[in-house]
Amino acid sequence: xxxxxxxxxxxxxxxxxxxxxxxLLNRPDPAAGEAAFADYxxxxxxxxxxxxxxxxxxxxxxxxxxxxRNTLTHEILGAELARDVKLGGTA
Amino acid sequence: MGFSGFRVIKEALTGHxxxxxxxxxxxxxxxxxxxIVGGGGxxxxxxxxxAKLYGRHRVAVLEKGWLGGxxxxxxxxxxxxxxxxxxxxxxxxxxxQHWERQEQDLNFNSMVSQRGIINLIHSDxxxxxxxxxGNSMMLTGAGARLLDRDALxxxxxxxxxxxxxxxxxxxxxxxxxxxxxxxxVAWGYARAADRMGVDIIQNCExxxxxxxxxxVRGVETSRGYIGAGKVGVAVAGSSGRVMAMAGLRLPIxxxxxxxxxxxxxxxxxxxxxxxxxxxxYISQSDKGGLVFGGDIDGYNSYAQRGNLPVVExxxxxxxxxxxxxGRARLLRSWGGLMDMSMxxxxxxxxxxxxxxxxxxxxxxxxxxxxxxxxxxxxxLLATDTPHDTATAFRxxxxxxxxxxxxxxxxxxxxxx
Numbered sequence: 281x282x283x284x285x286x287x288x289x290x291x292x293x294x295x296x297x298x299x300x301x302x303x304l305l306n307r308p309d310p311a312a313g314e315a316a317f318a319d320y321x322x323x324x325x326x327x328x329x330x331x332x333x334x335x336x337x338x339x340x341x342x343x344x345x346x347x348x349r350n351t352l353t354h355e356i357l358g359a360e361l362a363r364d365v366k367l368g369g370t371a
Numbered sequence: 372m373g374f375s376g377f378r379v380i381k382e383a384l385t386g387h388x389x390x391x392x393x394x395x396x397x398x399x400x401x402x403x404x405x406x407i408v409g410g411g412g413x414x415x416x417x418x419x420x421x422a423k424l425y426g427r428h429r430v431a432v433l434e435k436g437w438l439g440g441x442x443x444x445x446x447x448x449x450x451x452x453x454x455x456x457x458x459x460x461x462x463x464x465x466x467x468q469h470w471e472r473q474e475q476d477l478n479f480n481s482m483v484s485q486r487g488i489i490n491l492i493h494s495d496x497x498x499x500x501x502x503x504x505g506n507s508m509m510l511t512g513a514g515a516r517l518l519d520r521d522a523l524x525x526x527x528x529x530x531x532x533x534x535x536x537x538x539x540x541x542x543x544x545x546x547x548x549x550x551x552x553x554x555x556v557a558w559g560y561a562r563a564a565d566r567m568g569v570d571i572i573q574n575c576e577x578x579x580x581x582x583x584x585x586x587v588r589g590v591e592t593s594r595g596y597i598g599a600g601k602v603g604v605a606v607a608g609s610s611g612r613v614m615a616m617a618g619l620r621l622p623i624x625x626x627x628x629x630x631x632x633x634x635x636x637x638x639x640x641x642x643x644x645x646x647x648x649x650x651x652y653i654s655q656s657d658k659g660g661l662v663f664g665g666d667i668d669g670y671n672s673y674a675q676r677g678n679l680p681v682v683e684x685x686x687x688x689x690x691x692x693x694x695x696x697g698r699a700r701l702l703r704s705w706g707g708l709m710d711m712s713m714x715x716x717x718x719x720x721x722x723x724x725x726x727x728x729x730x731x732x733x734x735x736x737x738x739x740x741x742x743x744x745x746x747x748x749x750x751l752l753a754t755d756t757p758h759d760t761a762t763a764f765r766x767x768x769x770x771x772x773x774x775x776x777x778x779x780x781x782x783x784x785x786x787x
Contacts, residue, residue, distance in 0.1 A: 325620060
């Protein structure tokens with residue numbers, strides 16, 4: 281798989297480390313309680329279709345990306361810097 | 372009609388005209404007591420044990436595709452009970468005991484072959500850890516043998532004992548472990564369940580659950596609505612997408628795991644060898660092919676195929692362990708879907724929906740568990756209480772903090 285890095289262009293997925301669902305960017309408020317954190321840490325949507333997910337460019341510029349990928353075909357539909365997603369509040 | 376040596380000879384002498392289909396192809400009835408979603412090993416075993424041990428015969432198994440076409444036909448056929456934790460080991464030992472008498476129970480040749488499994492040791496610390504595991508195995512009667520380097524070398528002389536990074540210092544062996552023919556397992560359970568009245572309905576995809584007032588009433592399928600007193604879901608690999616139809620989110624991610632087989636070779640590998648440090652394990656099939664695999668690809672996938680980096684990684688692991696493998700030609704590689712749970716252990720439990728039961732999260736250990744999984748899931752469906760060996764496999768254990776973290780890798784599905 282080639283990941284279209286917003287700054288570096290197409291990069292081999294081998295350079296990246298995978299974390300999981302981009303919903304992990306939305307950490308609950310510390311006061312949200314144990315149930316909210318159990319959901320955050322353990323539960324996943326796990327869709328069989330388009331999936332937004334976090335990849336870390338560990339062997340590259342060490343940026344976190346939000347990659348949009350189809351889990352049925354492995355087709356990569358886009359990638360953006362996680363920082364932009366987080367600050368833009370759209371994740 | 373049963374299988375026997377006498378019958379094989381009789382059929383051979385009469386032109387093999389007496390063999391018939393092994394199970395019926397019934398149309399779905401309007402209502403069942405229990406509907407099992409998923410006609411893989413676990414679903415079929417569940418139906419078999421429901422009928423055999425719990426007297427439930429108004430049971431249907433619904434299979435989206437054809438019987439045995441999912442993970443039951445995609446694994447590397449290894450059976451073992453070499454676990455450590457009290458929540459796991461008695462369950463897998465129950466499975467091992469079922470394997471040992473399965474062919475007699477089912478009157479079907481599933482080619483269970485107890486050739487042993489060896490987990491390789493590379494350091495003193497690992498030897499200590501494996502000795503502890505071996506003790507845990509002996510407590511449940513699974514048996515274990517700690518091999519030193521010389522004993523191992525006699526058994527498997529072809530390994531690279533002097534690898535600079537992972538020199539081989541010995542191994543932990545379970546002699547009762549081995550392999551079984553995975554298709555034969557599915558067929559054997561299907562035939563035995565069918566003979567006790569279970570309807571096995573293929574090409575019947577569940578497209579939704581009918582839930583009224585928090586109680587499941589039946590399932591919508593591609594062959595119409597089917598009413599059910601209880602519904603058991605055993606679709607590991609696709610648990611996320613199936614349970615989402617009941618409105619449930621699971622502590623599971625679906626990942627792809629690849630496996631490989633070489634051309635047929637003369638017997639060389641006596642049992643199963645696992646090289647955990649190098650992410651590689653290998654056995655030899657009865658046909659002679661070297662069957663091996665390694666790690667999951669590491670990203671969410673429902674594609675049933677993997678990518679080249681892991682192929683390369685597994686091949687490198689093989690070359691590091693047994694350089695002679697470089698002379699073998701790879702025949703096939705394939706991928707299967709894994710329910711990767713957050714602690715690496717399975718889930719067999721009721722769900723928040725009344726009458727809906729869940730069996731999944733097998734990571735890549737589902738095949739060896741097939742008989743016990745069917746046994747304890749049938750127990751749960753029939754009695755509404757967990758079987759003694761499966762009390763730890765709760766769906767809510769994550770929120771309660773009672774993880775069964777066999778590998779000690781924490782709450783990270785792609786590390787198990």
